Amino acid sequence: MSVATRTSLDVENIRKQFPVLHQKVNGRDLVYFDNAATNQKPDAVINSLVDYYSNYNANIHRGIHTLAEKATKAYEQTRALAKEFINAASEQEIIFVRGVTEAINLVAASYGKAFIREGDEIIISGLEHHSNIVPWQFVCQDRKAVLKVINVKDNGELDLEQFKTLISSKTKLVAVNHASNSLGTINPIKQIIDLAHANHAVVLIDGAQAGAHLPIDVQALNCDFYCLSSHKMFGPTGTGILYGKKNLMELMPPYQGGGEMIKSVSFEKTTYNDLPYKFEAGTPNIADVIAFGKAIEFINSIGKEAIAAHEHELLVYATERIKTLPHVRVIGEAKEKVGVLSFSIDGIHPFDIGQMLDARGIAVRTGHHCTEPLMERLGVEGTVRASFSVYNTKQEVDQFIEGLDRIIKFLK
């Protein structure tokens, strides 16, 4: 990593758009470094929620009145924005879900039911979040299929050579993340997708940690499924996207039954609606989907390249500074990383570090980050994780380092 990239972001102006950042926590200015868990929301997103409920709340798609029409238009506008955002071929390939967890569960249940047979193999990686492990365990248990795992190297990168030995004609599906929530590792997903396709396996990418940070082009990647969570992209909680190739999703059975997903219902036979509605049973999360559109516009207004460059600069700066502190071990030093800095301090429990930083108004995450198998592989009980976003500054990194310095001096 180099510090060469200078960004031209107007961070002060960006910060002004995030009301939550302007507060004292435990008597000090809030430093929010828990962005990998969820990032903060700009005014445009917050105002959009208020606007929807104040001015045009209505159930969508079926209503013929003016409010329903307006709500439907706004809801579908987000689908159009999402399609552009990830360069999907069609809006029919964009399914609104609760978030990445539901997206993966949907594919596991629906694709699993239709295509996974006894003895088939599913490959995940050792870097996965529990939400990209457990749904596949369900499928494997249900279909008597076998779960295989790509090894993680000591530096936090995936072992592609070992992946090549795992993949075979038995492999039906490969599910990996674009970037690791625990270590920040950016995975070589294009290579993984190509290798999987060469063996006729489909590929699901968990993009939770990429949505707000990395360029995503599902057609160039040629992935079969790609999952995003709105709340990690400056949008509201409770919504997200499942992208799936149209020809594949047309073959998949519905995930849930109810309104919206049907064409006609009788007690003898029900026919299903077309994509994307086939997978959107029930009244959707209208308000949050509309506000999610504002979050996508926010990201577009800054540009992913500028965001990534800014976060990279913070990551490089924080990594360099933290390494000057005694007893600190950086965990995960992949060559390509998003703005996630995981570390431990010898002899000090991550929980204590997190509590002590919080006492100085600094929000980080501690623990296993929902990646218990990865923690076991790395031989740690948990880590402290600082994760950066577009509104963070070097001055905040300095406050964070100063806080750590005090902790080490006090406890060592």
Next chain:
Amino acid sequence: MSKSITDIQQEIIQEFSLLDGDMEMTVFYIMELGQKLPAMNEANKTEDNVVKGCQSKVWLAAKLENDNVYFEADSNTAITKGLVSLLVRIFNGQSPEAILNADLSFMQKIGMERFIGTQRSNGFAAMIKQMKLYALAFKTKQDVKS
């Protein structure tokens, strides 16, 4: 006659009031208290004596001596250990009945709810419950004898 649970709680409230509500000072003070907690007998740090939280772990053992309860405790995290030390200080040498009936109002007064709030992480609430369970068991034994 040893001090009552209420008296000790009053002392703790006094001590913490000197910190003036400064969260960082409070955290450092709690950790200092933890460092002063008498070392737990290693033989008692068994799996049976673990009160598990999501992130931190507490070991708790108890014995009855001359009709009073004595606790031994330890934790793998410094802050939890400090919080535990407060409870040990309050409960040690008290009768099972007094422990069972104790109203731990000091926690709210010293802003400890801030830490109880993360009970899922530190297992602190589970620990209070476990101390009261020990007291209940000792009391039942005493009742049977008399």
